[in-house]
Amino acid sequence: MVASCAASTVVKVAPAANGAWQLLRDGEPYVVRGAGGDTHLDVLKKIGGTTIRTWGIDQLDREVNGKSLLERCQELGLTVMAGIWIEHSRHGFDYSNPELITRQRDAVRACVRRYKNHPAILMWGLGNEMEGPNADGSDTRVWRELEQLARIVKEEDPDHPICTVIAGAATPKVQALMRDYPSLDILGVNAYGAAAEVGKAVAEAGWIKPFILAEFGPVGHWEVGQTPWGAPIEPLAREKAANYYTAHKSVLADSQGRCLGTFAFVWGQKQETTATWYGMFLATGEKLPAVDAVAYAWSGKWPSNRSPRIERLEASFAEGTVAPLEKLTAAAVVSDKEGDRLSYDWQVVAESTDRKEGGDHENAPPTFPECVVKGDGPRAELLAPSKPGPYRVFLYVRDGKGGASADNFPFLVK
Missing domain, CATH: 2.60.40.10 (Immunoglobulins)
Known part of the structure; x- marks a missing residue:
């Protein structure tokens, strides 16, 4: 067990008026102003963030100055959507292999059992794009297995909701998930160029439960123009900042009260296509204009020191x-x-x-x-x-x- 001197929390999703939903943490409404990543937590707190998103359970134990991620979040008053990595077929996992299925189920149970009582846990992120980032979601084995995994999570921990994250909000994918994965509490959607339209997209697919914009940021490297030799043309930093602001505001405005919040990606630095495409910070630690834009979107106030x-x-x-x-x-x-x-x-x-x-x-x-x-x-x-x-x-x-x-x-x- 992971020890904490504070009491564990109870988090629920609850219906509100006119088909809307709200997240309740110990009975009080809670809005996710989130970031995907586990660094620069002090900056996140300072600009009005409430929650971080992780992808694998190993992140929770990473220590800085002798303190785990959960301990650091608890000290700052931040919560965590704790990611539990669910294996991908594209990485060689066989959803028809009983031995692999059992091993994954046991691992999920152990994760939840170990961390469920920590007060910084807000919800479980059960899988990220496990259907495949470019797949149409037609492999029913994945959704049906997620249903079994969700039942395990709820058996171990009835006090924290489950969010499973998919790539995009294509109607066939959302409808397959609705049919084969009824225990899901919150739908998570990763979207970039189409992030502002996610609320409309899930509604058109027939999704009536709550959802979260689980990753958003600049236009993706697969969504932009290219040079004649195939190099994708990266958006300017100021264009990226505008995208963060617009996506957050638009998805909340167009969700009919079903969006519980957003997670800006990526709260840190990452080499993906280039060294700067998705990172909201440089490798040397400085914040980029995207951080300022998210701060303004969340609070209506700019940071005291704006980025150049x-x-x-x-x-x-x-x-x-x-x-x-x-x-x-x-x-x-x-x-x-x-x-x-x-x-x-x-x-x-x-x-x-x-x-x-x-x-x-x-x-x-x-x-x-x-x-x-x-x-x-x-x-x-x-x-x-x-x-x-x-x-x-x-x-x-x-x-x-x-x-x-x-x-x-x-x-x-x-």
Whole structure:
């Protein structure tokens, strides 16, 4: 058992007027203003966040300064949608194999039994995109097994609801889940370009229970335009920030009271297509404009220190072709609300070749510091790499007070 000096909580989903739903924590209404990730908890609390989302039970035991994630959340007054990883067929799991099924059921039971009494637990995140990120949801074995797993969770812990997360809200998938997984309390949906429309989508599919927008953020790398050589064009940092704000506000407004909250993704840094596409922080710890936008969406107030804003990033070779070792220049126009002194970090990075699906781990591509001749200000002098191939120019701007911004563009050496 995981010990805690505080009493465990009782969390329920309860119907409200006109088909709406509400989350009740120890009898009091509770709104999820959430983030997907387990770092920068102090920042989350400061800007009005209430909840984090994890994906695997191992995250709950990770210690910082001798304290587990659950302990740190409890101290800050944050709650956790505790993810229990449910295996994917695309990773080799066979939903027709009785031995694997039994092993997974036993693991789920052990997870719930171990953590159910910790007061920071808000709900169980039973699976994430286990149907497959690009699947149509037609494999009924997955939904029927989730029904069995949900019954195990409820048998062990009747005091916390279950949320299962799917990729997108396509009608056939939602209806399959409704048919074969009736014990589900809360539907979780991961969506990016279509995040603002999730409330309408689940309603059109016939879903009448509560739901959560379980991941949202910038337009996905599979949803954008590409260069002629296939490099996806990453949205600008300011465009991403606007997406976070609009998605959160829109899904709540269009949910007819059935949306219990949202989880911004990803509360941290992650290499996925690029080093900056989804992360709301840099690897060096600074927050990006997306954090400011979420703060404003939640509270109507901006953080006391806003991140810098890259107004323009310009280069004649952006999304174009250059010769090996060609001399190049790039320039940016950057503003800072507080007038902070800014530092500039220009980088030339190879296009990622380790591309996965469904958020699986990707290795970062190499950088080429020798290609930055001068890069300590808003104008950079660069040198094209000697080896032909696809690359990107990144600009990182920091204000020295915990705020940053980052943009990039692809180019081809040929």
